[in-house]
Amino acid sequence: MPDSFFQTTPIYYVNDRPHLGTAYSTVMADAFARWHRSIGEEVFFLTGTDEHGLKIVRVAEERDKSPKEWVDEASAWFGEAWRVLEITNDDFLRTTDERHIATVQRFMQAIYDNGYIYLGEYAGWYCVSCEAYYSDAELLDGQLCPVHERAVEWLVEENYFFALSRFSDQLLDWYGANPGVVFPETRRNEALGIIKQGLEDISVTRTSFDWGIPVPWDSRHVVYVWYDALINYVTAAGYGVDDERFSRLWPTVHHLVGKDILRFHAVWWPAMCMAAGIDPPSQIVAHGWLLTGGEKMSKSRANQIDPVVLAGDVGVEPLRYHLLRDVILGNDGDFTYEGLIARYNTDLANNLGNLLQRVTTVVNSKCGGVGPLPSDASATSLAQIADEVVSDVRAAWERFAPHEAFEATWRLVHEANFALEQAEPWKMEPGPAVEAVLGDALEVLRIVAILASPALPETCTEIFFRIGLEGRPDAPGRAHLGAGELGWGHYRPSGPVIKGSPLFPRRRLDESDS
Numbered sequence: 001m002p003d004s005f006f007q008t009t010p011i012y013y014v015n016d017r018p019h020l021g022t023a024y025s026t027v028m029a030d031a032f033a034r035w036h037r038s039i040g041e042e043v044f045f046l047t048g049t050d051e052h053g054l055k056i057v058r059v060a061e062e063r064d065k066s067p068k069e070w071v072d073e074a075s076a077w078f079g080e081a082w083r084v085l086e087i088t089n090d091d092f093l094r095t096t097d098e099r100h101i102a103t104v105q106r107f108m109q110a111i112y113d114n115g116y117i118y119l120g121e122y123a124g125w126y127c128v129s130c131e132a133y134y135s136d137a138e139l140l141d142g143q144l145c146p147v148h149e150r151a152v153e154w155l156v157e158e159n160y161f162f163a164l165s166r167f168s169d170q171l172l173d174w175y176g177a178n179p180g181v182v183f184p185e186t187r188r189n190e191a192l193g194i195i196k197q198g199l200e201d202i203s204v205t206r207t208s209f210d211w212g213i214p215v216p217w218d219s220r221h222v223v224y225v226w227y228d229a230l231i232n233y234v235t236a237a238g239y240g241v242d243d244e245r246f247s248r249l250w251p252t253v254h255h256l257v258g259k260d261i262l263r264f265h266a267v268w269w270p271a272m273c274m275a276a277g278i279d280p281p282s283q284i285v286a287h288g289w290l291l292t293g294g295e296k297m298s299k300s301r302a303n304q305i306d307p308v309v310l311a312g313d314v315g316v317e318p319l320r321y322h323l324l325r326d327v328i329l330g331n332d333g334d335f336t337y338e339g340l341i342a343r344y345n346t347d348l349a350n351n352l353g354n355l356l357q358r359v360t361t362v363v364n365s366k367c368g369g370v371g372p373l374p375s376d377a378s379a380t381s382l383a384q385i386a387d388e389v390v391s392d393v394r395a396a397w398e399r400f401a402p403h404e405a406f407e408a409t410w411r412l413v414h415e416a417n418f419a420l421e422q423a424e425p426w427k428m429e430p431g432p433a434v435e436a437v438l439g440d441a442l443e444v445l446r447i448v449a450i451l452a453s454p455a456l457p458e459t460c461t462e463i464f465f466r467i468g469l470e471g472r473p474d475a476p477g478r479a480h481l482g483a484g485e486l487g488w489g490h491y492r493p494s495g496p497v498i499k500g501s502p503l504f505p506r507r508r509l510d511e512s513d514s
């Protein structure tokens, strides 16, 4: 049975449309899911929407809708955006789904029965945008939320509390035993810092509104939206309903989250799992923020860019490629339209697009449109470069550095273009010499199509088609280490090599400014 790989994204609040920041997380998670499918793993890729809580109640009120009407409408925007962005999620969980409501109640009951939830009263500063309480020390001057820089509210409630403080030692032991569990290391240190500062118990129910999941043993309370949301990951894995599936998937879970929600995932959630008697997550990867003009792009700052509109302008796959290639996973990245167009022109139009165009043109003029076979690996330096690139790409994905995976892949594109410029096959007579040059270039295109497909799946499928190959480059297992096809010499066309129109016509910066 193949290894499993369970990839998650945060589930997004449905207080507004998806923006480029939420698209970034989703595209990143999608690229990991795609890569792991291509190396032959059995992937389960989950995303969804976070639909309970006060924030949603207020947004619905503003639009004169019931919360349910609102979340049905807004959740669909996310599903639609992810379809446009070619996201291959296997499941889309809504926290209003019956299956999730049942799981939250089951999971919480387990924690309650294990003695880690008790009744108390909570008074504190609450940020509705974060759906989180803050201590005085955490607030910015003027009683402002540190994330949204907005006024917080003083809330007093009878609440059930989760005894987070009792998990400090267990969490520290867990971090000690699993040094790589949070990536990057700066975020691991941040989480350790939060734990070492001393953990306070957290209030995990609300009585002031009812748009939430009823607490199973006390229906006057609904579950706090963060407690509810985190449990989505185990709902989708089959917790309490399908033990076989859960025990297969859960140990392979990879949570991709933004750094803003680190403490929920790297402190609360592992403790919740421990309290419920299941293993904490195996991996938490925290990415940085996409900024515009140096500021976090967010719904509440209203500086967001609509990814669907942007994709309509520059193309879905160029956008995906830019996000994966130019933002180092873990760091913040400043999004500019200029940066996107520059990357499009250099890597896609000038390098990859140009390589395909040249090769398909010359195969048609010199070889009658029949793709010649590549040379023996020992006869071309491109074979050795391809080998190095393939192992660099594998290593880059392993260390959560997709930008390096694509950087390495484009080194191969660049080398193939360089080899063509040296040999100038367009000036050669038809015959074995020109065939060797073109066969090697076609072989590079085949390998590149497999390696680039996590970012550019449809483009790479078109490349396969144009170089006379059947099927898709992202077919499961093609990049498998042992049984896959990333070694030199697999190019065997079954159809003609086709010279089509350029995949990526060069773009001028001012093209869409009008």
Ligand code: ME8
Binding pocket: 009, 010, 011, 012, 013, 014, 020, 021, 022, 024, 025, 050, 229, 230, 231, 232, 256, 257, 258, 259, 260, 261, 288, 289, 290, 291, 296, 297, 298
């Ligand atoms: O926090 N740059 O939902 P949310 C990069 N429902 N990523 C960004 C971003 C930006 N400018 N803005 C948002 C929630 N994100 C909870 C999650 S999970 C159990 C519950 C991404 O709609 C990033 O991944 O506010 C961030 O963590 C997430 O969207 C927050 O989405």
